[in-house]
Amino acid sequence: MQAITVYRMDYVRKTKDPIGIVFEKRKTERAGNYYDLLRLARRLFAVDTADAVHITLDAREARRAIHTELTRDFAAW
Numbered sequence: 001m002q003a004i005t006v007y008r009m010d011y012v013r014k015t016k017d018p019i020g021i022v023f024e025k026r027k028t029e030r031a032g033n034y035y036d037l038l039r040l041a042r043r044l045f046a047v048d049t050a051d052a053v054h055i056t057l058d059a060r061e062a063r064r065a066i067h068t069e070l071t072r073d074f075a076a077w
Helices: 033-045 059-075
Strands: 002-010 015-024 055-057
Touching: 002 033, 015 033, 015 055, 033 055
Parallel strands: none
Antiparallel strands: 002 015, 002 055
16 A cells, blocks of 8 residues: 655646645556546545646656555565
8 A cells, every 4th residue: 555645736836735645555557546546636635626626646656656566566476
């Protein structure tokens, strides 16, 4: 399980402020991992539907979470 940081993007100042985390529990890569996590983060952290477009994840963190889990699982073989 890997924690992925959730950010609120300020498009005017071009900054990302961390507001929370979501956990990646999947052990294998699936087609919609990033989008499923983004949907979950928007559901949890957005104040309203207009605010949902400001919620974002770091794509590198989401992809890194899957690969570290896989290498750890296969190391035991």
